Amino acid sequence: MLEITSIEKGIVIDHITAGYGIQVFNYLNLDKADYNVALICNAYSEKMGKKDIIKINNVIDINYDFLGLIDPNATVNIIENGKTIKKVKLEVPDRVENIIRCKNPRCVTSVEHYFPHVFHLVNKEKRSYRCEYCDDIVIPYPNK
Amino acid sequence: MLKNRSLIDPSDFTREEFREIFDLGHQIVANPEKYSKSCEGKILATLFYEPSTRTRLSFETAMLRLGGQVIGFSEAASSSTAKGESIADTLRTVECYADIAAMRHPKEGAPRLASHYIHMPLINAGDGGHQHPTQTLTDILTIERLRGNVENKTYGFCGDLKFGRTVHSLIKFLSNYEGVKFILISPEELRVPEYIREEVIKKKGIPFEEVDQMEPYMGQLDFLYMTRVQRERFFNEEDYIRLKDRFILDKEKMSYARPDTYILHPLPRVNEISTEVDDDPRAQYFQQAKNGMYVRMALILKLLGIY
Ligand SMILES: [Zn+2]
Numbered sequence: 001m002l003e004i005t006s007i008e009k010g011i012v013i014d015h016i017t018a019g020y021g022i023q024v025f026n027y028l029n030l031d032k033a034d035y036n037v038a039l040i041c042n043a044y045s046e047k048m049g050k051k052d053i054i055k056i057n058n059v060i061d062i063n064y065d066f067l068g069l070i071d072p073n074a075t076v077n078i079i080e081n082g083k084t085i086k087k088v089k090l091e092v093p094d095r096v097e098n099i100i101r102c103k104n105p106r107c108v109t110s111v112e113h114y115f116p117h118v119f120h121l122v123n124k125e126k127r128s129y130r131c132e133y134c135d136d137i138v139i140p141y142p143n144k
Numbered sequence: 145m146l147k148n149r150s151l152i153d154p155s156d157f158t159r160e161e162f163r164e165i166f167d168l169g170h171q172i173v174a175n176p177e178k179y180s181k182s183c184e185g186k187i188l189a190t191l192f193y194e195p196s197t198r199t200r201l202s203f204e205t206a207m208l209r210l211g212g213q214v215i216g217f218s219e220a221a222s223s224s225t226a227k228g229e230s231i232a233d234t235l236r237t238v239e240c241y242a243d244i245a246a247m248r249h250p251k252e253g254a255p256r257l258a259s260h261y262i263h264m265p266l267i268n269a270g271d272g273g274h275q276h277p278t279q280t281l282t283d284i285l286t287i288e289r290l291r292g293n294v295e296n297k298t299y300g301f302c303g304d305l306k307f308g309r310t311v312h313s314l315i316k317f318l319s320n321y322e323g324v325k326f327i328l329i330s331p332e333e334l335r336v337p338e339y340i341r342e343e344v345i346k347k348k349g350i351p352f353e354e355v356d357q358m359e360p361y362m363g364q365l366d367f368l369y370m371t372r373v374q375r376e377r378f379f380n381e382e383d384y385i386r387l388k389d390r391f392i393l394d395k396e397k398m399s400y401a402r403p404d405t406y407i408l409h410p411l412p413r414v415n416e417i418s419t420e421v422d423d424d425p426r427a428q429y430f431q432q433a434k435n436g437m438y439v440r441m442a443l444i445l446k447l448l449g450i451y
Binding site: 104106107108109110111112114115122123130131132133134135136137 | 231232250253260338
């Protein structure tokens with residue numbers, strides 16, 4: 001297995017469903033990071049078969065709603081002095097703001113642009129969401 | 145309390161709150177004179193970003209019959225939208241002048257958006273193919289006047305169930321009541337959207353059938369709700385022409401219906417109900433339009449907190 005050195009102080013996002021790592025990476029703007037970052041795709045996992053991992057050598061603000069939306073099974077470990085000091089349990093958010101956009105061409109969000117894009121959870125298992133404005137249903141990150 | 149609330153989607157009000165509106169509606173039907181000065185000094189704004197003469201006239205007449213007055217516009221081209229003003233700004237400006245507003249917009253969700261920016265009551269008078277709750281109030285008042293209540297009945301919906309917002313609103317509303325059953329009659333391409341089928345009908349465990357024939361089901365229905373296939377919802381003329389004549393209610397099809405099966409239609413009609421049906425006592429769509437005015441009167445009175 002590919003060796004990635006462990007980090008002293010930072011964040012490890014583990015157990016990301018394989019394939020979603022790059023989306024988390026992009027959402028957190030890690031391509032612009034000036035600190036050490038590792039995105040590991042298709043790592044072996046006993047439980048999951050394949051998983052993605054992100055190691056961030058810095059303490060940054062994370063939008064846990066977004067992580068919960070993209071993959072509620074991922075785990076977030078906050079590392080200090082080389083040890084995990086906190087594990088964050090993710091949840092599928094009931095409401096998300098400015099993360100998903102409505103794809104319905106008839107929706108008011110396609111013509112007016114000064115307000116938040118809001119979605120409400122409809123079905124936790126399917127992870128489907130409803131547009132606050134037009135009620136269109138989307139499944140932004142389907143359960144793989 | 146309905147005072148100062150907005151009606152954007154049927155789920156905005158509870159069953160009890162709707163009950164208040166219908167009870168007042170029935171009282172207005174019985175004695176309209178009593179309410180002829182109730183809204184003196186009040187102004188209703190009708191903000192119609194797309195033309196709908198029928199709905200606008202119904203709202204305006206309702207306010208005038210309550211003794212109130214009306215301002216507004218009837219198409220986007222004549223409004224400030226043509227100059228690029230946002231919905232939020234238009235509504236905030238209108239709020240300076242009016243006590244209550246009714247809004248129609250071609251984009252789905254526009255009234256919900258608008259309601260976040262103002263404090264006066266706002267009524268959704270139709271947003272794209274999405275919702276049209278006052279038509280639903282009209283339909284329910286009509287059903288109650290004909291059959292006493294909405295429970296334990298089989299409702300047929302026929303025509304454009306995909307884009308027909310009156311259908312979506314009514315299905316959402318009826319889904320809260322005991323013993324209702326739906327027969328959804330449409331061509332494959334115009335069936336109800338997924339969110340109505342999955343999140344409303346199935347979620348509430350309501351028995352329903354999706355079929356593409358009228359005759360075999362006519363005898364089961366307490367009400368048949370006809371809708372027109374709307375040209376403006378289609379990108380291509382061929383699809384429109386092919387689908388619009390698929391279901392036409394005529395005398396022959398009426399012969400399969402029971403004597404107590406009533407025919408409703410939100411109007412305007414194109415050709416989906418043959419004019420030969422109009423004299424049938426079961427055809428109730430014109431009375432339905434009148435009920436629409438009465439129920440809008442009741443809604444305005446409730447949202448303004450006058451009754
Ligand atoms: Zn939308």
